[in-house]
Amino acid sequence: MKLNKLQKSMNKDGIKRRIPELTVSGINKKFGAYQALADVSFDVIPGEILGLIGPNGSGKSTLLECITGLLPVESGTISRQGRQLSLEKRKQVLWYQPDNILPFAEQQVATTLSFFQRIHGVGKIDLEQLVNKLELAPMLHKPLQSLSKGYRRRVLLALALLSRQPLLMLDEPFDGFDLRQSLSVMGLLRECRAGRTMILSIHQLTEAEKICDRFLLLDQGRVLGIGTLDELRRQSSLTTDATLEEVFLAIT
């Protein structure tokens, strides 16, 4: 049995093929008559950062919630290594950090961070390091609801990075950050990615281009393209110096 699996993971030249971390197949989602996602399919390669790129309302958040199981789908499957993931199984494999949430807003930031640190079984030193990297120390004893938008985003990012699931999905992680902060967050994400796969839903194409390995272009719930920037450039017949923004405009 183990031999078969190993054989399947090798190609004809005997080189180990990368088994997708997650396979999304034929996701269809409707809100009433409105088709929010239409036959969305893609693979996520282990260790990569996949950017979900699309304008507001293109279905990025809906797709992430469907993958997590927070929204029911009309059809489609989420599988890992050939096995379909049940709702319970998905909890072990992926963690989704939604955008625009304010969890336990009346409690001190330290209390909320400590809660998730203990929930995920992360050490206190790791939490302290994360707090220092995100410069959250001065805000620890304030309620989350009293923080500025930027600090709220940092707390949410900390909550996401405390999770230990192999696949991390972040919805708009750079929203609310200025350029310097965005660069700092990118550095942190790269630092924390070791052995971890990420799906980032981003509508700022400049940031996406800097951090993502591959891109899934989404518009009106449909996949318009998927691949590295070079692959997308070729797909849209653009030159090698074309930006992601130009590629996106060409494809849409």
Add this chain to the structure above:
Amino acid sequence: MPLLEGPPKHHAAVARLVLIQEIRSLLVSPALWIMLIIVSLLVGYSFFQAVDLFSQASRTALSFPELASGMNPLEGIFVPTFGAYYLSQTLLLPFVAIRLIGLDKQSGALKLTLQLPLSSLTLCGLKLTAMWFVWLVSLLPAASVLILWHNLGGHIYPPEMALLLAGHGLYSLTVISIAMFAAAISDSLPTAAMFCLAATLGSWVLDFAASGQNGLLGTLGSLSLTGMLRQFENGLLSSAHVASFLSLALLFFLLTVIWLHPGQRLFLKLGKSFISMILLCFAVSSALLVPTYMDVTENQRHSFNPADSRALHTLSEPLTITIQLDPQDSRLLDLERDVLGKLRRSVPKLNIKYGQTKSTGLFGATESDNYGLIQYEYDGQRDQSYSNSENEILPIIYNLAGLQVVADSMPTYGGHPLIADATGSRWWFYILLPLLFVCAGVYGRKGKW
């Protein structure tokens, strides 16, 4: 940080952490502390009023010992005092309980907690447990009342008190479950609050409208939340009412579990809800078909003399009682409380019919001479009487059945009259307790819990 893969090995630890977090979320809520301040004021006011009235009645009872047997602290002190809890549980508790789910939905915290390695059932169970803990905190004014009453020299009969507490506990549990369900199906906190208040106030209105009514409305009234709570206040433990309360609470809890997770398809949720309702309707019907009762009152006021109960249990033929009284007539209400209720719990085959339903005719006089008559029929024999007293009705039934009953000797209940002044403890309910709750609330607002 090492990555986690495979099933987490610490479900119990996660559940414990989530429970603490849920309790903390409630403790930082201003709604909770406002409710506790109001409860403290209401309980204090009700207690002082009750002690004052009880003392006035006791003065007369101490002069006329035959009246003393009517001086019962459960009815005179504790039921009116706990009326304050009924008000808060009906009108205020829903606002606190709704936050358990409603605020999590509104803030987005639910999207995170639903990803924890806990099932929806466990998550809802933990929320309910957290709310139960808060309910226990809310009993602080009630505990103060018990201590004060005891220190004033008042009598407390533990079984009656335990049943009263159990009734309020079940009532609260049901209200909390309804509130959680309302929050689970609503998109906003105000909508959930309106849904929940419609249920609790609707039950109150139903009980009010059904008071003194027979037939379907009367039955519905007795099965309303308020009607069921009254059974516990009366000191009569009824399996049907316990089962009804528990089933209602369980039904709304299960519905909350079913509707909490947004990832379930609508038709699946509807199907599961339908099955839950059918199963629980079946459970309630079973409990209603074979009711059992336990009179926990100190004076056994819901029971005949044990010899009478034994004799009535032996009646093998149907006993039919036809009553010519208006449902609103006070004589019928007395008859129901003093005789019919006890007969229902003692006679195996009892058939009660209501004949005349109008006490006044066109010009205000009674319509017929039969008005007020109560007819008894057993094994083809008939008798009738205008009396609504147990002492006259039981001999009629024994005569029809050919029974000779000698009452068992029972200790005489002398009542517990007490002239007391509780006003000295006003500072506790009106100042110190509210101040304590204000401080706890301010501490919570700083996010320090």
